[in-house]
Amino acid sequence: xxxxxxxxxxxxxxxxxxxxxxxVLSFITFTAHLLLMNALVGTLLLAVLRWRxxxxxxxxxxxxxxxxxxxxxxxxxxxxxxPLLFLQVLYGRFFYSGSIIQSVWWLGIMxxxxxxxxxxxLAAAKENGRRFVLGxxxxxxxxxxxxxxxxxxxxxxxxxxPNWLPERASALLLAGAGTVVPRFLHSLLACMAVGGLCLAxxxxxxQNKGIAGQEPxxxxxxxxxxxxxxxxxxxxxxxxxxxxxxxxHFLLTTPAIHALYTFLGLGMGLGVWLSLRAKVWQxxxxxxxxxATMVAVRALLRQFVLMGVQAGSMPPExxxxxxxxxxxxVSVLGTFAGIFWALRLCARAYSTPxxxxxxxxxxx
Amino acid sequence: MNFPxxxxxxxNGGLLIAIIAVLHIFVAQIAVGGGFLLxxxxxxxxxxxxxxxxxWVQKHTKFFLLVTxxxxxxxxxxxxxxxxxxxxxxxxxxxxxxxxxxxxxxAFFLGExxxxxxxxxxxxxxxxxRMRPKDHMTLGWMYAAFAFLSLVAINGVVSFMLTPGExxxxxDFWTGILNPTFWPALVYRFANSLMLAGLFGMVxxxxxxxxxxxERMLRWSAVWxxxxxxxxxxxxxxxxxxxxxxxxxxxxxxxxxRGNADIRPFVELFMVVxxxxxxxxxxxxxxxxxxxAPARMALVLVVLxxxxxQLGAFEWVRETARRPYVIYGKIYSNDxxxxxxxxxxxxxxLSPWAGNHDLATAEGSMQAGRFLFAQQCGSCHGLGGPxxxxxxxxxxxxxxxxxxxxxxxxxxxxxxxxxxxxxEERRALAFYLSQMFPAH
Numbered sequence: 001x002x003x004x005x006x007x008x009x010x011x012x013x014x015x016x017x018x019x020x021x022x023x024v025l026s027f028i029t030f031t032a033h034l035l036l037m038n039a040l041v042g043t044l045l046l047a048v049l050r051w052r053x054x055x056x057x058x059x060x061x062x063x064x065x066x067x068x069x070x071x072x073x074x075x076x077x078x079x080x081x082x083p084l085l086f087l088q089v090l091y092g093r094f095f096y097s098g099s100i101i102q103s104v105w106w107l108g109i110m111x112x113x114x115x116x117x118x119x120x121x122l123a124a125a126k127e128n129g130r131r132f133v134l135g136x137x138x139x140x141x142x143x144x145x146x147x148x149x150x151x152x153x154x155x156x157x158x159x160x161x162p163n164w165l166p167e168r169a170s171a172l173l174l175a176g177a178g179t180v181v182p183r184f185l186h187s188l189l190a191c192m193a194v195g196g197l198c199l200a201x202x203x204x205x206x207q208n209k210g211i212a213g214q215e216p217x218x219x220x221x222x223x224x225x226x227x228x229x230x231x232x233x234x235x236x237x238x239x240x241x242x243x244x245x246x247x248x249h250f251l252l253t254t255p256a257i258h259a260l261y262t263f264l265g266l267g268m269g270l271g272v273w274l275s276l277r278a279k280v281w282q283x284x285x286x287x288x289x290x291x292a293t294m295v296a297v298r299a300l301l302r303q304f305v306l307m308g309v310q311a312g313s314m315p316p317e318x319x320x321x322x323x324x325x326x327x328x329x330v331s332v333l334g335t336f337a338g339i340f341w342a343l344r345l346c347a348r349a350y351s352t353p354x355x356x357x358x359x360x361x362x363x364x
Numbered sequence: 365m366n367f368p369x370x371x372x373x374x375x376n377g378g379l380l381i382a383i384i385a386v387l388h389i390f391v392a393q394i395a396v397g398g399g400f401l402l403x404x405x406x407x408x409x410x411x412x413x414x415x416x417x418x419x420w421v422q423k424h425t426k427f428f429l430l431v432t433x434x435x436x437x438x439x440x441x442x443x444x445x446x447x448x449x450x451x452x453x454x455x456x457x458x459x460x461x462x463x464x465x466x467x468x469x470x471a472f473f474l475g476e477x478x479x480x481x482x483x484x485x486x487x488x489x490x491x492x493x494r495m496r497p498k499d500h501m502t503l504g505w506m507y508a509a510f511a512f513l514s515l516v517a518i519n520g521v522v523s524f525m526l527t528p529g530e531x532x533x534x535x536d537f538w539t540g541i542l543n544p545t546f547w548p549a550l551v552y553r554f555a556n557s558l559m560l561a562g563l564f565g566m567v568x569x570x571x572x573x574x575x576x577x578x579e580r581m582l583r584w585s586a587v588w589x590x591x592x593x594x595x596x597x598x599x600x601x602x603x604x605x606x607x608x609x610x611x612x613x614x615x616x617x618x619x620x621x622r623g624n625a626d627i628r629p630f631v632e633l634f635m636v637v638x639x640x641x642x643x644x645x646x647x648x649x650x651x652x653x654x655x656x657a658p659a660r661m662a663l664v665l666v667v668l669x670x671x672x673x674q675l676g677a678f679e680w681v682r683e684t685a686r687r688p689y690v691i692y693g694k695i696y697s698n699d700x701x702x703x704x705x706x707x708x709x710x711x712x713x714l715s716p717w718a719g720n721h722d723l724a725t726a727e728g729s730m731q732a733g734r735f736l737f738a739q740q741c742g743s744c745h746g747l748g749g750p751x752x753x754x755x756x757x758x759x760x761x762x763x764x765x766x767x768x769x770x771x772x773x774x775x776x777x778x779x780x781x782x783x784x785x786x787x788e789e790r791r792a793l794a795f796y797l798s799q800m801f802p803a804h
Contacts, residue, residue: 007716010366010452011704013460014534022463074433074477077441081470088448088459096452100368103449107380110442117434164368165719318534324464331468331517335475335510342503346482349495 005158005309010093012310017317019090026086027299031292033079035194038291040072041141042195044120046224048138051131055216061202066124066134073117091155091306093315098155101164105147112147116140142188149184156302158309182239189228189235190291196224197284204280222275225283229268229290250304257300263293367452367699368717369738376746377450382683384446386676388439390560393553393675395432395476396515397561399508401588402428402483403501405565408584410497416577422487424568429484433477440473450743451699454525454690461534462521465541469517475510483507515553523549525691526682527608548603555596556675559645562588563671566648566664570657579653582660586649589667593645597638600678607685624779626752627684634677641670688774688781690743696781698740705784713739713785723788726795733796736789740781747800759801767794 015022047062087095099106119137123130154160157179200221207214240248251257271286307314370377402421409417448455459466483503490500520541524531531540565585572578644667652660690697696705714721718735721728737747737754745754758766770790774782783790 008366013456016460016463016534025467070434071481074437074481075474077437078470078474078477081441081473082467084444085459085463085466085470088456089463092452092456092459096448096456097368099445100370100449100452103370103372107442107446107449110384110438110445114434114438117438118430121430121434161368162716165717320464321535321537324537328464328467331513332471335471338475338506338510339478342479342482342506345499345503346486346495349486349489349499352489352494 005161006313008097008158008161009310009313010097012093012313012315013089014316014318015089016320019317022086022090023299023303026083026090027292027295029079029086030083030299031288031295033076033083034190034291034295035288036072036076036079037145038191038194039198040069040076041138041145042191042193043072043198044069044134044138044141044195045192046195046199048131048134050220053220055220057203057213057215057217058199058220061199061206061214061217065198065202066120066130070117070120070124073113073120077113091302093310094155094158094306097158097161098151101154101161102147102151106151109144109147112140112144116144145187146180146184149187150180153179153183156305179239179242182235182242185235186232186239189231190294193225193228193232194287194291196221196226196228197280197287199224200280201284218278218280222278222280222283225287226272226275229271232268246308247301247305251297251301254300254304257297260293260297260300264290264297267293366715366717369735369742370449371738371742374746374749376749376751377446377743379746379749379751380446381443381450382680382751384439384442386672386679388436388443389679390672390675391432391436392440393515393557394560394564395428395436395557396508396511396554397557397559397592398424398428398432398564399476399480399504399511400558401561401565401585403504403508405581405584406497406501406504410501414577415491416572416574417581418491420569420572420577420581422491423571424565425480425484425487427564427568428480433480437473437477451690451695453699453701453704454695457691457695457701458521458525461540462524462537464537465517465520469514472510472514472517476507476514479503479507479510512554515557516550519550519553520546526686527606528692528694544608545603545606548599548606552596552599552603552678555592555599556671558592559589559596560671560675562586562592563664563668567661567668570661570664582652583649586645586652589645590642590649593642597642600638624684627681627687630677630680630684633673634681637670637674637677641667641674644670687779698743698781700740700781700784705782708784709786713789723792729792729795730799732789732792733794733799736785736793737796740783740785740793754797755801758797761798763791763794763798766797767791770794 043062043065047066050058050062053059053062116137119133119140123133123137198221200218203214203217203221207218240251243251251261267286267290271283271290274283274286372380402424405417405421405424409415409421444455483500483506486495486500486503489495490497520543523545524540524543527544528540529543531543562585565588566582569578569581569585572581644663648663648667652663655663686692686697688697689695690699693702695701700708713736714732718732718739721732723729723732741754745752745757747754758769761769767790770783770793773780783793785793
C-alpha cells in the first residue's frame with residue numbers, strides 16, 4: 001500500500017536543516033498554541049455551560065473572563081503560525097495535499113474564526129443576547145477544531161487520499177473518519193480540563209487578593225479538570241484502537257513512547273491527586289506537562305507514519321547560513337524581551353493607586 | 365509538483381487570492397501606519413494638554429484592535445492558506461528557502477499584537493495619571509516598531525517573488541531577501557501605510573465634537589496624507605526603475621506594457637488614480653475646513669476609496685508583472701517549476717492524481733481534460749465565474765482552434781505559461797474545453 005501511495009507524493013522541498021531543530025521548535029510552539037487554545041475554548045465552554053451555576057463565584061469569574069477571550073483568540077491564532085510554518089517545512093508534501101483535498105472546509109477556517117472573534121468582542125461588550133452570541137462563537141470554534149482535527153487525520157493518512165479521485169470537486173472532510181471522532185473528543189476534553197483550571201486559577205488569584213466566597217469556583221474548576229482528565233482514559237483508548245495496526249504496533253513497541261506513556265500515566269494520577277487536594281497551581285503545572293507530553297507522542301507518531309510513507313524519497317537538507325539563524329534568534333529573543341519589558345511597565349501602572357490626580361482635565 | 369489540483373466550482377484560485385490579499389494588505393498597511401499615527405497624535409495631545417485629542421486617539425485605538433488586529437491578523441493567515449492551496453509548490457519553495465524570515469515575521473507580529481493590546485488596555489490608566497505618558501507612548505512606539513519590522517520581513521519574501529535577482533539557491537538567503545525591489549517596495553509600502561493611516565485619521569477626526577480640535581486634527585491628518593503621498597509617488601518611480609527591463613527615457617518594462625485585459629486596465633487605473641489621489645489630498649489640506657460636514661465626510665470617503673483602488677491596482681500590477689511566473693524565472697504561474705515542465709513534456713502531465721483514463725475515448729479525454737484544466741489553467745482561469753473566465757477565450761473555437769491556441773502558449777503568447785505535457789494530453793484538454801464551451 002505504502003508503495004502505491006508513494007506515486008501520489010509530491011516532490012519535497014529541501015529542509016533548512018537540521019530537521020531535528022525544526023521538530024524542537026515545532027514542539028515548543030505547538031505546545032504553547034495548544035495550551036492557549038485549550039484555555040480559550042475551555043473557558044468559553046464553561047461560560048456557556050455554567051452560566052446558570054448556583055454559585056455566584058462561578059458565574060462572576062466566568063463573566064469576568066469574557067473580556068479576555070478575544071485577546072486569547074488573537075494570541076492563539078498568532079501562536080498557530082509557527083507550528084504551521086514548521087509543519088509545512090518538514091511535511092509540506094503531506095500537509096498541502098491533505099489541505100487541497102479538504103479545500104473549502106480548510107479555507108472556511110479563516111471565516112469561522114473571524115466570526116467567532118467578533119462574536120467574542122460583542123459578547124464582552126454587550127449583555128443583551130450574550131449567551132446566544134457566546135453559544136454561536138463556541139459552535140464556530142468547535143467546528144474549526146473539528147476541521148483542523150480532520151485535516152490532521154487526513155495529512156497523517158495518505159492511504160485515504162485516492163478516495164478523493166472519483167469526485168475531485170467534493171471536499172473530503174471525513175476521509176480519516178475512524179480517527180477523527182475520538183481525536184476531536186480528545187481535544188474537547190483537553191479544553192474542558194484546562195478551562196476548569198482557568199476558572200480555578202482566576203478564583204485562586206481573587207482569593208489571594210482577599211475576595212471572599214471563591215471556594216465553589218475553585219472546587220468546581222478543579223472538578224472539571226479531574227473529570228475531563230479521567231474521561232481521557234476512555235477516549236484515549238478509543239483513539240488508540242482507531243489507529244492502524246502498524247501505528248498501534250509502533251506505540252506499543254517503541255521505548256521512547258513507553259517512557260512518554262509512563263509520564264502521562266504518572267502525570268494524570270498526580271494531577272487528579274493534586275486537584276483533590278485543591279493545589280491549583282501545582283495542578284496547572286502538571287496539566288501543562290501532560291499537554292507537552294501528548295504533543296511529543298503525537299510528533300513521534302507523525303514522524304513514524306510519514307517517514308514510513310516517504311522512505312526512499314526523503315527531503316534533502318541544506319545548511320542554513322549562521323547569519324540567518326542569528327536573525328531568527330535576535331528577532332524572537334528581542335520580541336520576548338520587549339514584551340517582558342512592556343508587561344513590567346503595565347504591571348507597575350496597575351499597581352499604582354487609582355487615587356492619583358488625572359493628568360488631563362477638561363478646561364472649562 | 366504532483367500535488368492534487370484544487371477545484372472549486374465557479375471561483376478560481378486567483379480570484380480567491382485577489383479578494384483576500386487586497387483587503388488584507390489594505391488593513392495591514394493601515395495597522396503599520398497607524399502605530400506611528402496613534403503615537404504621534406498622543407504625543408501632540410499630551411504636549412498641548414488637550415483631552416479631546418487624547419480621547420480621539422483612545423477611540424482610534426479601539427478601531428485598530430477591532431479592524432486591524434482581528435481582520436488583519438486572520439486575513440493574513442488566510443492569504444497563506446489560500447495561496448498554499450492554489451500554488452502549493454510556490455509556497456513550499458518560499459517556506460523552504462525563507463523559513464527564518466517567515467518565523468521572524470511571526471515574532472514581530474506577536475510583539476505587535478501584545479503591544480497594541482497593552483497600549484489599548486492602559487490608555488485609561490494613562491489618562492487617570494496612573495501611568496506616565498512617556499511610558500504609555502513607549503508602548504505605542506513598540507507597536508509601531510513591531511508592525512514596521514513585520515512589514516520589512518514579509519516584504520523581503522514578497523518582493524523576491526517578482527525580482528529574485530542574483531539569488532543562487534537556498535544558502536543565498538540574504539541575496540534573495542535584499543533583492544532588487546526590496547528597498548523601493550519597502551519605502552513604497554511604508555509610505556502607503558502612513559497615507560492610509562492619515563486617511564483613517566481624517567475619517568475619525570470628523571467625529572471630534574469640539575470644533576477647534578476637530579479642525580486642527582483634520583489638518584494634521586491631511587498633512588500625513590500629503591507628506592506620505594509625495595514619498596509614495598517617488599518610491600513608485602524608483603520601484604518601476606528597479607524592475608527588469610526598465611528602459612532609457614523612462615519607458616516602462618515590457619511586463620507593464622502588455623495589452624492583456626488583466627494588466628493594461630490596472631496599469632491605467634494606477635496611472636489615473638495616483639494623480640487624482642494627490643489632487644484629492646491637496647484639496648483635503650486646503651479646502652476641507654471650508655466645506656459643510658456632509659461634504660467633508662463624502663470627500664474623505666471618496667479619497668479612501670481612491671486609495672483602495674490605487675492599492676488594489678498596484679498589487680494587481682505587481683502580481684501580473686511576474687507573468688508567466690508566480691516566482692519569476694523559477695515557477696510558472698500555474699505552479700509548475702521550469703524543470704518539472706520539461707519532465708512533463710517528456711513523460712506526460714497526467715499524474716496519479718488524475719486517475720487512469722484512456723485518452724483514446726471521449727470519456728477518458730473529458731476526465732483527463734478536466735484534470736489538466738485544473739492543473740494548468742485553474743490557478744488563474746475560472747470555468748465561468750467573474751475573473752478571467754475561460755469561456756469567452758475558447759468558446760466556439762472548436763477542438764482544433766483550442767489546440768492551436770494551447771500550442772502557441774509560451775511561444776507566441778509569452779504572457780502565458782506553455783502547455784506542459786504530451787501532444788495527446790494537449791488534445792485531451794482541447795477536447796474537454798471544446799465540449800464544455802461549444803459556441804458563444
